[in-house]
Amino acid sequence: DAGVIQSPRHEVTEMGQEVTLRCKPISGHDYLFWYRQTMMRGLELLIYFNNNVPIDDSGMPEDRFSAKMPNASFSTLKIQPSEPRDSAVYFCASSVGTEAFFGQGTRLTVV
Amino acid sequence: KQEVTQIPAALSVPEGENLVLNCSFTDSAIYNLQWFRQDPGKGLTSLLLIQSSQREQTSGRLNASLDKSSGRSTLYIAASQPGDSATYLCAVRSHGQNFVFGPGTRLSVLP
Secondary structure (H helix, E strand, C coil): CCCCEEECCEEEECCCCCEEEEEECCCCCCEEEEEEEECCCEEEEEEEEECCEEEECCCCCCCCEEEEEEECCEEEEEECCCCHHHCEEEEEEEEECCEEEECCCEEEEEC | CCCEEEECCEEEEECCCCEEEEEEECCCCEEEEEEEEECCCCCEEEEEEEECCCCEEEECCEEEEEECCCCEEEEEECCCCHHHCEEEEEEEEECCCCEEECCCEEEEEEC
């Protein structure tokens, strides 16, 4: 398996634009997590899914953020409209059982 | 709410030294604890996973221990090498099934 795949690896966008981050989990994994990493706040959980169903989205900062998992092999995290304070590295992770595996992350810069 | 801390925040050692990284968590009702390594600009690589029923896990020069009752875990690195330089993160998985991360320890091993 190629591991957790995220795209794009880097995204630079202007304030106010819509941004969509994508994640393909490891096949057979039933949990999918979206994290955000910044220097100030470290790794923060945004939302996670179990069997494609959102379980906890309490970490989503505000209504500008939304996440979907239409099937077991794909998830998106959308920010609309984007703001400079959304600049961070966004990680997707998946797990089955107990161990988590992370993607390489998407570095988002909002100017 | 689970909180995870790591000490020290940064560590610089000469090559060949044995070293210990510390992780503490506030809620002992955990499923497991996982240690990760993160290289600059990269994703997270899983190093060791300790189930709540286990006391320690070993992989090569790495040994991780878990004392659930006291809310502590240590990562022991033997005979450190410059290639070990990275940020080391611990993450605790609780009953909510999500992972809570510590802020990390930034390790530099000097040749």
